[in-house]
Amino acid sequence: MESPQVMFDEEFREIQAICDKLQHDANAKVVFIVDKNGQPIASSGETEQIDITSLASLTAGNIAATGGIASLLKENEFTTQFHEGEKSNIHIQIVAQRVIMVVIFDQRSSLGLVRLRMRKAAEDLTAVLMRLLKKAESPGAQTPLDQITDEDIENLFKE
Amino acid sequence: MSFINVPAREINCKIVYYGPGLCGKTTNLQYIYAHTNPNAKGKMISLATETERTLFFDFLPLSLGEIRGFKTRFHLYTVPGQVFYNASRKLILKGVDGIVFVADSQIDRMEANLESMENLEENLKDQGYDILSIPMVIQYNKRDLPYVASVKEMRELLNPRGLQDFEAVAPQGIGVFETLKAIARLVFLELKKGR
Numbered sequence: 001m002e003s004p005q006v007m008f009d010e011e012f013r014e015i016q017a018i019c020d021k022l023q024h025d026a027n028a029k030v031v032f033i034v035d036k037n038g039q040p041i042a043s044s045g046e047t048e049q050i051d052i053t054s055l056a057s058l059t060a061g062n063i064a065a066t067g068g069i070a071s072l073l074k075e076n077e078f079t080t081q082f083h084e085g086e087k088s089n090i091h092i093q094i095v096a097q098r099v100i101m102v103v104i105f106d107q108r109s110s111l112g113l114v115r116l117r118m119r120k121a122a123e124d125l126t127a128v129l130m131r132l133l134k135k136a137e138s139p140g141a142q143t144p145l146d147q148i149t150d151e152d153i154e155n156l157f158k159e
Numbered sequence: 160m161s162f163i164n165v166p167a168r169e170i171n172c173k174i175v176y177y178g179p180g181l182c183g184k185t186t187n188l189q190y191i192y193a194h195t196n197p198n199a200k201g202k203m204i205s206l207a208t209e210t211e212r213t214l215f216f217d218f219l220p221l222s223l224g225e226i227r228g229f230k231t232r233f234h235l236y237t238v239p240g241q242v243f244y245n246a247s248r249k250l251i252l253k254g255v256d257g258i259v260f261v262a263d264s265q266i267d268r269m270e271a272n273l274e275s276m277e278n279l280e281e282n283l284k285d286q287g288y289d290i291l292s293i294p295m296v297i298q299y300n301k302r303d304l305p306y307v308a309s310v311k312e313m314r315e316l317l318n319p320r321g322l323q324d325f326e327a328v329a330p331q332g333i334g335v336f337e338t339l340k341a342i343a344r345l346v347f348l349e350l351k352k353g354r
Contacts, residue, residue, distance in 0.1 A: 005160060012166040037254030038218075038234060039162040039171045053201045057218045057234065061206070064250040065215070143163050145170075145350055152226045153347045157340050 006143050007041065011132040018124050019044040022101075026117040027109035029088065033125070034059055034100045041099065055102070059092060063100050082111065093118055096126040160254045161350055163229075171232045172346050173254055174339075177279050178261035179271035180212070180240035183300040186329040187261060188219045188235055191339060194332060195221060213239040216251050223343055233343060240275070249282045257294040257346040258283075259338055261329075262317055264299050264307035269316060276317055294345035297324040298338045303331070 007015075015033060023031040023044040032043035032052055038060035040052050062081070070077050081092040091103045091114050101122060103114050162171040176184040185205065192203045201220035208214050217237040222230055238248040260279065262272045280290045297318050299310055308316075310326060318324055323341045327334025 005163060007162070007164045007166065009166045012164070035162060035254075037160060037162070037173060039164075041164075051202055053220045054204055054218070057220075058204065061215060061218075061250070064253060065247070068246050068250055143165070145163070145353075147227055148347070148351050150348070150351075153344060153351070156224050156226055156231065156347070157344055 006132075006136045008132065008135060011128055011135070012042065014128045015125065016042045016044070018042075018121050018128070022103065022117055022121040026103055026105065026114045028103045028105040028114065029108075030102075030104040032056065032102050033095075034102065036060055036063060036094075036098060036100060045104075050104075059100055059102055063092065063094065091115070091118065093122060095122045096129050098129060099125070101125065161256050161346075167230075168228055169230045169232055170226070170350075171234065172256040172343075172350070173234045173236065174257045174259060174342055174346065175251055175255045176235065176237040176259045176261055177248075177275065178240060178300075179263060179268060179275040180242070182240060182261045182263040182268070182272075182275075183327075183329040184237035184240065184261050185213055185217050187259070187298070187300075187327075187335050187338070188217050188237055190329055190332045190335045191221065191235070192219055194336075199223075212241065213237055214244070215239065215247050226347075231343075231347075235339075242274075245278065245282070248278070249285055252282055252286050252288070255283075255286075255288070255293070256349070257342045258296075259342050260295060260297045260317070261300050261327075262297060262313060264301045264313065265304055266306050266308050269308060269313075272313075272317055291320075294342060294349045295322055296338055296341045296345065297322055298327045298334060299324065300327045300329050300334075302326045302333070303328045 019031050019042045030045040030047055030050055033041045034056040038057040040056040043052050066078050079094045083090045088104055088106050093101045095101050105114055176187055178184055199222045204218040206215035219235040221233045223233055236251050238251045283290050299313050325334040325338045329335055
């Protein structure tokens with residue numbers, strides 16, 4: 001299964017809502033969702049102090065490296081990771097083998113609560129991702145690429 | 160694989176700088192980072208060893224302007240060039256939209272260049288890509304050093320297909336942005352074609 005290529009308004013709103021709910025229910029500092037290639041999809045919580053673009057790339061790199069270890073050990077994948085810090089902890093989970101859900105939390109929450117809430121959020125997210133995949137593959141799906149001309153591309157690189 | 164975020168009005172693409180150890184992949188990114196408008200770039204991340212050799216990857220997010228109201232964001236990555244980091248190189252190619260192959264122009268690095276090109280082909284194949292169909296440009300770096308091979312020789316060795324290629328001196332920025340623009344243009348043309 002490949003990563004979603006296109007994110008549409010309706011599914012984005014649903015994914016954002018899942019992100020917001022998880023952040024609230026898990027009492028988390030930050031929740032974000034990133035595709036396996038490192039592209040950030042949605043985020044929620046105290047994101048203004050965090051560089052989500054860099055975190056997304058590093059998380060995807062981390063998951064890719066762990067996936068490499070898994071395949072050397074003849075495992076399919078390690079679906080969750082947990083890193084414990086002095087002030088912040090991070091829980092990472094692969095959802096539907098295609099996106100990565102990340103929860104950053106502190107002493108206001110607990111690993112047990114985060115895991116519990118992530119399970120439900122992962123189910124909801126899987127359903128949306130499946131729908132998104134079908135939609136993106138449907139012949140009528142409109143993307144900005146349909147309208148881009150060679151001239152638009154050349155204009156981007158004009159000095 | 161490019162990611163089009165319609166609600167955020169963004170087109171995101173991934174470009175990987177590939178090539179043998181010490182050919183100047185990281186230097187390309189460092190120059191781009193240092194000479195780009197602060198609003199157009201994110202933080203540059205280097206996962207490197209204590210001796211500043213790339214261990215896993217360098218990462219630089221960059222905006223290149225707008226197309227039809229969509230922001231174009233490029234994620235630039237480098238791979239670790241050293242032969243024994245092949246597992247990491249393979250991972251970084253996942254989801255790639257375009258390749259910049261950075262070759263070291265020094266005569267005694269020609270074998271390393273060739274080995275790296277062959278390694279790129281194999282690793283792309285492992286990720287389900289064909290080197291013949293992925294957007295790619297070649298940069299002949301370190302043109303300022305003594306004992307460099309001629310561009311003609313390097314073309315014969317590394318670029319028999321006649322891909323767009325550029326002479327460069329990465330620390331001085333010569334050829335750096337030309338290379339980046341060329342690959343970005345090819346990626347867009349491919350994206351457009353793919354739809």
